[in-house]
Amino acid sequence: DAGVIQSPRHEVTEMGQEVTLRCKPISGHNSLFWYRQTMMRGLELLIYFNNNVPIDDSGMPEDRFSAKMPNASFSTLKIQPSEPRDSAVYFCASSLRGGPGGEQFFGPGTRLTVL
């Protein structure tokens, strides 16, 4: 398996622009998580899905952020409009309910820079 795939790996954009981050989970996994990593706040959950249904989006900072999972093999995280404080590394992770040890598998992350 190719593991969790995220694109793009790096994104540089200007304030006010729309940004879309993409994630393909491991085939067969039924949970998908979006995390954000910053120096100030560390690793924090933004939103997660079980069986393509959003379960908890309380970590989404504001209405500028939205996430979708139209099918089991694809998810997007959109920021519109982007702001410099959104600069961070965004991770997608997936897991299998009942999988051994409760492990989550992480993608390589997307480093977002908003100028």
Add this chain to the structure above:
Amino acid sequence: AQTVTQSQPEMSVQEAETVTLSCTYDTSESDYYLFWYKQPPSRQMILVIRQEAYKQQNATENRFSVNFQKAAKSFSLKISDSQLGDAAMYFCAYRSPGNTPLVFGKGTRLSVIA
């Protein structure tokens, strides 16, 4: 809500020596999972070791082992025979049963001195 605390922002160890990274957590649950993840400069999150709370035996993975003290809510990571490649950020994480999110500590940056 569960919380995870890593009280050592930075640690250093001489190559071939042993180092222990500390982690404590707070929960009212009796069943859960604990993890240590390694994040090298490549920023990839790599699972180092996991522990199921119902297991009394401490997990080991080659040079990595944990000291799990359930009553004290403590979960430390011991790295034996430290290698230069062990230099990274290490995150302690907690997960409730089911497909639930990870709760991370702030991390410990480990340096390995040749």
